[in-house]
Amino acid sequence: MKKTCLRLLISGAIFTVIGIAVLSAEYMNGLIDEIPSLSIPVHHSYAAGEAVAIDNGEYAETTFATTYIMGETSYIDDGYYDNIIKIDASPEDINNLDININMGLFNILPADSFMIGANNAEPDWIKCSVDGDRLSVSFEPEFEFKLIDLNFGNDSAEIYLYVPQRVYETVKIDVDAGTANISGISANNFEFDMSAGDAYVSETSVFYNSDIKMSAGYTQFTGCTLLNSSSIKVSAGSMVFDECSVTGVNDIKVSAGSLDMHLLDDFSFYSISAERSAGEVIINGEPAAKEFKAYPALSEPLGTINVKVSAGSCYINFEED
Numbered sequence: 001m002k003k004t005c006l007r008l009l010i011s012g013a014i015f016t017v018i019g020i021a022v023l024s025a026e027y028m029n030g031l032i033d034e035i036p037s038l039s040i041p042v043h044h045s046y047a048a049g050e051a052v053a054i055d056n057g058e059y060a061e062t063t064f065a066t067t068y069i070m071g072e073t074s075y076i077d078d079g080y081y082d083n084i085i086k087i088d089a090s091p092e093d094i095n096n097l098d099i100n101i102n103m104g105l106f107n108i109l110p111a112d113s114f115m116i117g118a119n120n121a122e123p124d125w126i127k128c129s130v131d132g133d134r135l136s137v138s139f140e141p142e143f144e145f146k147l148i149d150l151n152f153g154n155d156s157a158e159i160y161l162y163v164p165q166r167v168y169e170t171v172k173i174d175v176d177a178g179t180a181n182i183s184g185i186s187a188n189n190f191e192f193d194m195s196a197g198d199a200y201v202s203e204t205s206v207f208y209n210s211d212i213k214m215s216a217g218y219t220q221f222t223g224c225t226l227l228n229s230s231s232i233k234v235s236a237g238s239m240v241f242d243e244c245s246v247t248g249v250n251d252i253k254v255s256a257g258s259l260d261m262h263l264l265d266d267f268s269f270y271s272i273s274a275e276r277s278a279g280e281v282i283i284n285g286e287p288a289a290k291e292f293k294a295y296p297a298l299s300e301p302l303g304t305i306n307v308k309v310s311a312g313s314c315y316i317n318f319e320e321d
Contacts (some may be wrong), residue, residue, distance in 0.1 A: 081117030081160065089114055089130050091164035097171045097185070100138035101197075103178045104157030110184030110204075111162035121157035133169075137161055139178075167206070175199050175217070194219050194237070214239050214257070226250065234259050234312065247303040252314065254279065254307075260315045267318035269302035271295055276309040283316050 091113065099108065104121065114135065118126060127138045139159050163185065171187035173180070180199040190207035192199075194214040203223025210230035220240040228248040232239070234257045241261040252259065267284055274281045274292040281288040296302070307314055 081119055083118045083121070083123050083126075085116035085118070085123070085126060085128060087114035087116065087128060087130070087135065089135060091166065094130070094133055094135045094164075095169040096134040097163065097168055097173075097187075098134060098136040099161070099172065100136075100140075100174045100176070101178055101180050102139050102176045103141050104139060104159060106139060106159045106161070106175075106178060106180045108161045108163060108173075108180070108182045108185060110165035112164060113162070114164070115162045117160040117162075119158040121159060125157070126159065135163075165204075167208075171207075192219075194239075212239075232259070246305070249304045250306065252305065252307045254309045254312045254314050256310075256312045258313045258315070262317045264319050265302055267294070268297040270318075271301040271304045272307075272316075273305075274307040274309070274314075276307075277311075279309045279311045280313045281307055281309055281316075282313070284318060 094114065099106075116126060116128065116137065121139070121141070125139060125141045127136070127140055129136045139157070141157065165184045165186075167186045167188060169187065170189045170191070171185055172191040173182065174193045174195070175197055176195045177197045179197055181202070182200065182205070183202040184204050185201075186204075186206040188208045190210045190212075192201075192210070192212045194217050196216045198217060199219045201219075201221045201224055205221075205223075206225045206227065207230070208227045210226050210232075212230065213233045213235075214237050215235045216237045218238050218240075220242060221244055222242045224241070224244045226244065226246040226248075230246065230248070230250045232250065232252045234254045236257045238258050239260070241259075241263070243262055243264055245264045246261075272283065272292070272294040274283070274288045276288075276290055281292065283292070283294075305316070307316070
């Protein structure tokens, strides 16, 4: 009796394993059938700045005031893109920019008109809308399941946002992940929030009032100018200002991480105060006391720099006389 029961148990286990294997095979075959086949794009060349409808067709979505031109790869402004999004707004219509970056490589470049080019990214991942004089653009890759791989969007995606070079009323940029390259944007009010990833803001960018925050990652400003007032907060990560100019009132807080500033103007032009409870403040290569003050040689300072460090480090270097 015991042997009979044992044989039944063993037989049941074998049939169960076989059944699971058959079901799994059918399920995986179903998944494979659902995966769309990939088409290799055919490259065509177009004049710089020209948006051309591709043979595969044109998709217009009036809600977002954009036109998707999809299909074969296109060349625009010496670049080539799998997808092109032409934004139906003239340069004088847009005074505010709101940009959110979640993944991949996101480039913001100067141009004569608004346009988006994308590689390795589905058009639905790019959210674009015009509301009055505000242009909002965000890159929101969707979760994908590919057999045994979990892929949250595509970290090889490349987005190229072209914007006319001018002084906008407000520019707001949030970087949650990925890499951002920003060039030629200027604003009366600049809001920058870095949560993770890398960001590079290059020369010719001028910001009259700035609110710059970083909680992780790496951010570098090169050849930029901060005017009137700025608030810079570093809670983690590393932020660098290389060959920049700051004027007006600049409030700097470092609670962790590091801030490294190389300023183009002379040390004697500034009124500087620094406080630290921990960490370090280094000014022109010299450690500053826990409470440090320096007064300008000029009757009216070019700018005021107020530094508070609770942990981490702050390095400020000025041009020599």
